[in-house]
Amino acid sequence: MSKMTKIEIITRANKLEELKSALNSIGVEGMTVSQVYGCGLQKGHKEVYRGREYSINLVPKIKLETVVCDVPVDQVLSVSQKVLCTDQVGDGKIFVYTIDNAMRIRTGTQGTKAITDDEA
Amino acid sequence: MSKMTKIEIITRANKLEELKSALNSIGVEGMTVSQVYGCGLQKGHKEVYRGREYSINLVPKIKLETVVCDVPVDQVLSVSQKVLCTDQVGDGKIFVYTIDNAMRIRTGTQGTKAITDDEA
Amino acid sequence: MSKMTKIEIITRANKLEELKSALNSIGVEGMTVSQVYGCGLQKGHKEVYRGREYSINLVPKIKLETVVCDVPVDQVLSVSQKVLCTDQVGDGKIFVYTIDNAMRIRTGTQGTKAITDDEA
Amino acid sequence: MLYSLAGKKEGKIYMKKLWSVFLSTFMLLLMMTPIAFAATEEVPKVDSGDTAWVLISAALVFIMTPGLGFFYGGMVRSKNVLTTIMHSFFIVGLISVEWIILGYTMAFGDDATGVIPGIIGSLDKIGLAGTAGQIWTGTSIPELAFVIFQCMFAVITPALITGAFAERVKFKAYVLFMLLWTIFIYNPMAHMVWGGGKLFELGALDFAGGLVIHILSGVSGLTLCILIGKRRGYGKLPILPHHLPMTVLGAALLWFGWFGFNAGSALGANELASSAFVATQAAAAMATVSWVFCEWIRNGKPTTLGAASGCIAGLVAITPAAGFVAPIPAVIIGLVAGAVCYFAVAVLKNKLGYDDSLDAFGVHGIGGTWGALATGLWATTAVNPAGADGLFYGDGNLLSAQVISIIVAYLLGSIGTFIIYKIVNAITPFRVSEAEEISGLDIVEHGERGYSHSLMTGESLGVQNDLTKTN
Amino acid sequence: MLYSLAGKKEGKIYMKKLWSVFLSTFMLLLMMTPIAFAATEEVPKVDSGDTAWVLISAALVFIMTPGLGFFYGGMVRSKNVLTTIMHSFFIVGLISVEWIILGYTMAFGDDATGVIPGIIGSLDKIGLAGTAGQIWTGTSIPELAFVIFQCMFAVITPALITGAFAERVKFKAYVLFMLLWTIFIYNPMAHMVWGGGKLFELGALDFAGGLVIHILSGVSGLTLCILIGKRRGYGKLPILPHHLPMTVLGAALLWFGWFGFNAGSALGANELASSAFVATQAAAAMATVSWVFCEWIRNGKPTTLGAASGCIAGLVAITPAAGFVAPIPAVIIGLVAGAVCYFAVAVLKNKLGYDDSLDAFGVHGIGGTWGALATGLWATTAVNPAGADGLFYGDGNLLSAQVISIIVAYLLGSIGTFIIYKIVNAITPFRVSEAEEISGLDIVEHGERGYSHSLMTGESLGVQNDLTKTN
Amino acid sequence: MLYSLAGKKEGKIYMKKLWSVFLSTFMLLLMMTPIAFAATEEVPKVDSGDTAWVLISAALVFIMTPGLGFFYGGMVRSKNVLTTIMHSFFIVGLISVEWIILGYTMAFGDDATGVIPGIIGSLDKIGLAGTAGQIWTGTSIPELAFVIFQCMFAVITPALITGAFAERVKFKAYVLFMLLWTIFIYNPMAHMVWGGGKLFELGALDFAGGLVIHILSGVSGLTLCILIGKRRGYGKLPILPHHLPMTVLGAALLWFGWFGFNAGSALGANELASSAFVATQAAAAMATVSWVFCEWIRNGKPTTLGAASGCIAGLVAITPAAGFVAPIPAVIIGLVAGAVCYFAVAVLKNKLGYDDSLDAFGVHGIGGTWGALATGLWATTAVNPAGADGLFYGDGNLLSAQVISIIVAYLLGSIGTFIIYKIVNAITPFRVSEAEEISGLDIVEHGERGYSHSLMTGESLGVQNDLTKTN
């Protein structure tokens, strides 16, 4: 069983479609997306309600998670970086983990075969 | 300190109640659920707005995370697979990770004791 | 490359601001927050619709994730525990993982430098 | 009384054939026509104040149907919000067209020369032919004002039914059913009760259609929800309202519009309209309070949905009585309506186990029944000389007439619905498949989502970047 | 002038006892009764156009109270949306019943034979006894139309107060307080000002209740929010509006209904009603613009909440003046109202540090005070011969009368609220516990959530699969 | 016919100078003034019923503009919901003030002594001077009632335009543009068509402003959206409606208010108002059904947005015809309107490639054009003796007049908008930057979010705990 790696990409919401296409093009088909709030160097914005100002410092982001084994992690990283980089603070982060096991619920298959989609 | 494992189950939203009961029945009490969008083999649906059609290819899913130590990981996997499997594309995936440490905030307890709920 | 650790804190939504400030004060600047439902010892609440009662047992929580390398994990844990502990069931859990790699998208920097924010 | 036809009050109530009533639905239906009285002397001139009141009342009744869409829409799961709103909204279009072309003449065409005299009027007013420039008999408003006021009633009645089968029917079957139901159940009913040629003077009183509209739709809804079956997971999985502020909005619009419904039914801006307006507010207000107190006592919580449901229960119950009862009886009618309808939806429905999704029967059927009975108890000629005295004012005949009318409405609603359901279901399936029900009807039936957005990012998430068909 | 009682204008303003005014609230209250004039000659016949206008105006004022619920509901956090809407919606039920049974007779029962002549009217109209078939004095509308139009005023006044204590009170205490406040503060006030027997002819003008309704509720709200204390975390943690489109919806319904409130107060469809309608639109429109420009200048952003708040400020300010001022003064009244109320909520409130959650005082108290003063400046008999000339038309007496009235309303509102608060709090706690406040009142007090759904999946998430009590 | 001026019908239609028409916009504009007739004999007395009807109609038309805000607001992405609603809501304030001060006198000031006779009226009614106590010529309502009814028309016309440029303009430019457009395009147009001194009696019919209001705003919107350019990502990235129930709410309020718009344009509560009411409902209902069926056939799904859009298409199309056509032609007008507008937005727009965000042109421009033509086909003096006979009633002159009027409206709308756009854009940029467009205008332009809350926790998430400026 070769190594399975989870890649977690936190980035701007409006880049989702581009990122998805880019990942698809290098063979990453399965992924899970969630909506998150980010906090870091990027400044938020000001809001005003009845004359009172508030600083909003949690910025809406999306988190895309994908577990890969065949596709090289480095390629995922470089491709993602390319489409997501705007040179503006707030582009986000990518984190890489090792995972122990995976299972495809539909078939019960475990290990790397669980995430290799050609069997469907 | 015995090994602590995080199990992440991504599956259909309408299966949540069944899954929760099944996990409870094998002793898994604590869990955290979030709403995510999934993308994989399962096709999305079409939408129409003022005569224009759109393909929606992110499918709403739920992600259930639970950290276990006493309950065998295999049992969690098999029980989950049993209740979640519908034989239709889109049943989802289960990922398994090792975690380094855990803490129960209320008591400050660390390690496996943090997630063994009998102390409460 | 020194070790990078991801710390995942699941706790009450109304504690977010306090937690964020406390983490900032020990040098943790970057973080990602998401909204989750928790299930554990804490009981939910009852709802009534047209005379029918329902038990709601998924409690809204927030999950704060942060990847650190310079700041000691223990310090993050103790500081968090201090601000979050209310001695009431439902304070939540903290989980700790090792991660393999990180990348700052804006610069392409990998490894610990990706999450050390002084370069910005 | 809603439709004051020219004529003199003939107080005699024909109660003799009580038994024969159960022998023939047909006969019974004919008997529903109430006695009609001349509320105003016949002055063949349009009065601008009366016309203004009836026109604005028509607009008020209009807003009730979309309001109903929100009332119902807030109570379903978000995956079905659009289909539920659409069930009310689309019907405004569908039935208004039907009414203008066919419905009005069926209901208010001349009776003597009618298609089936006593049941369906003459078709010579097809497409509203001959209505322009006329004054509606016994009133001082143009016939066209009466046509459009009536149109709004024809529209809301079938819309009420949709609450019973929410979250599980196909749109095509819904369209077909509603069209057939309106043509074959509502129009004849309206003719017999309001447009009829005084053939049968049973003497039942129904000021603004509580009996006809609410009982008929409530019973039809009940029949239909039993025929269609429960929603998948009903009673086992949780099915909660997804947006209660929307339901309150709907209730507010309904209450608002109901002033036109009831007080507008005086067909003039006068003492009677004012009295009906007061009675309407009295009953709605009291029912709001009583429903909330009932659940406060029983469940320990006074709920917002309870307040919204309570006011509707009160409004339904006062509808047949609004122009016949004094304020304090109206308060009592509301008090009972709130409590009775609460128990109908909270206890009775669960006991009996049918899935009337949004309580069309529990609120409109039960509330309408109570209101029709209450009219028989508290109606008084002191409020409306053209009405009758109820049991508490010394005369039991009215109550008997009300009971018979109720039975007729139950029979007509249930039998008629059963037949039309069978016909529709033979043409096209009424119910969606299980997979469709799980996906939600908004996507499956309409290709839309109620809320296709992310609250956090403000973007349209989850859409592929190639738009497949952009012509 | 709202309530034209029969009688001749007696311009003499009794200003002598200015000092004694402060010696006795009781005396002052009596002095609030304005002079009443015969706007129309007494023709004891119902006019259909006037009746149509007053009835539809009653419906318009009705929709304001649910509208207020949305206006307020959008501004709270989503965990308190239902309780906030409920505070307005339930009051429609509660106070309408109170009004029909008790309130109307307290306020408009005969003064001479009243419970406390000059303060509380005779109780012989309990349950609206004797109102049927009557024409309201000095008008051509049925008394029942007047009853129901007035009912809607009695309903909205306490509802306005709820904005001050949003997000922290128990429902039980709210119910008790509102009932007592309406009976012991509102009803006597209404009697003294509008139902009174010309005992004291102070000469204050209040066309549609700006003084009585808005100042009284604003001041009561301020008092209450100070007594109850701030929301947990107020000024430290962020507390933001959860749904501004809902607030705009509320503002739109309020504005819409306010045409009935102000123009309906002419009690007829005539020149005066048209003039009041124009003044209402002029002030509301200008205040919308001026509030938005004030914050645009000061905060750099023109906000939607500012537009919604501004129109309400203008509507409040024009309420007492609507039937007495010309269009351009109305524009000026609106201009100032938008600016003054903006500074009241954006600067003054923060300086003083009380937590008037949704600015009941900042908008209704301040706006109402400005409007009452402005009436003393710009009122002119050219617009309404039954009114009076203000300072800018050469007569200072009216302004003095307005000032005294304002002082009285402030005293009555604050002292009355203080006493009732103490009584209610002794019976049942007014404020929720800290844990309850954190959980949110929707769940704690009503056992409901405003939005119990997942936007993504369309399912009801988070509910156990055993339904614990299904009877 | 909307504005019945005193005078006798002069049926002669001046068709001779068809060519010269294209030589000078100025000339053409003058020719738009329709012939005015005395619908009622001049009785200089206020009628309470007519006044009640016009006042309530004004309130109904008022609610349309906020309603439009919701109709449009639901169709944009949630990050732009407030700015879109604000575009409609703020305009109520801005233009009402403009109307009272300047607009009314420009439009309805005396023509003979006008600033530019035939185009802009006399300014002696600035600030509504001299309108109090007057009766509007040819009617029995106070001039002030006419003023305020007209005010609501002036308000909604520019609001309609905002749908074309949603999601990409700066608020400052919007304010400036709307003010200039109303003063220099709308006011003269209103004067020429409705306030003009019978200078040119072209004979075009426009009952409630379908031509003036809908074509003018639709064409202006089209021009503007082409000048401003497409939204970033339009046609490539998905841009979906974020809240369809809000859009349905808006459609319901529009439909409701449209009864005042059309039937109120009879300026009295009479047969004509009733007839216009019926025609309005007939066309709106049929168009709802026809739009839905068109997409059902073409896309396989009947949509809720289609139903909401269809009714508006029908209402737009019937606006110029409402007081001239019989019910069945109204049904046909609606039938075609639903289909034509559907194809305009679903096919034509995509073919031509402009980004009319919310289809201001597709619905109002196209629907208005169809309605103006249809008036030329089905108008009949049988419905309105003060009107004219259309092609299907044997007279082709009316149709020609309608065609010319349409051409004039297109020219005026496009050229006028072009010029004003250039002026505004020279003063302040019309369009936001790309970064601002991505962030969303609610935050960038107004410093607010539509929904700043978490559905799950009910808390205000994402806000720093130090409030930076709390003064």
Ligand SMILES: Nc1ncnc2c1ncn2[C@@H]1O[C@H](COP(=O)(O)OP(=O)(O)O)[C@@H](O)[C@H]1O
């Ligand atoms: N240490 C961290 N742990 C987890 N998430 C982080 C961390 N640092 C940044 N993030 C996420 O990445 C997003 C972008 O980071 P930010 O510092 O604003 O800009 P940049 O990545 O361009 O330097 C943040 O909003 C947050 O969601």
Ligand SMILES: Nc1ncnc2c1ncn2[C@@H]1O[C@H](COP(=O)(O)OP(=O)(O)O)[C@@H](O)[C@H]1O
């Ligand atoms: N490689 C992956 N990494 C992360 N999540 C995945 C991956 N593959 C699938 N998923 C998740 O599992 C869900 C179901 O996968 P899908 O391929 O559609 O069907 P199935 O699992 O039945 O083969 C997806 O919607 C996605 O959320």
Ligand SMILES: Nc1ncnc2c1ncn2[C@@H]1O[C@H](COP(=O)(O)OP(=O)(O)O)[C@@H](O)[C@H]1O
């Ligand atoms: N084993 C677990 N795995 C994942 N999340 C858990 C686990 N146990 C608890 N949680 C999370 O922690 C939250 C609080 O746990 P709970 O048992 O209710 O209280 P406490 O942590 O105070 O004992 C839960 O709502 C859930 O989100």
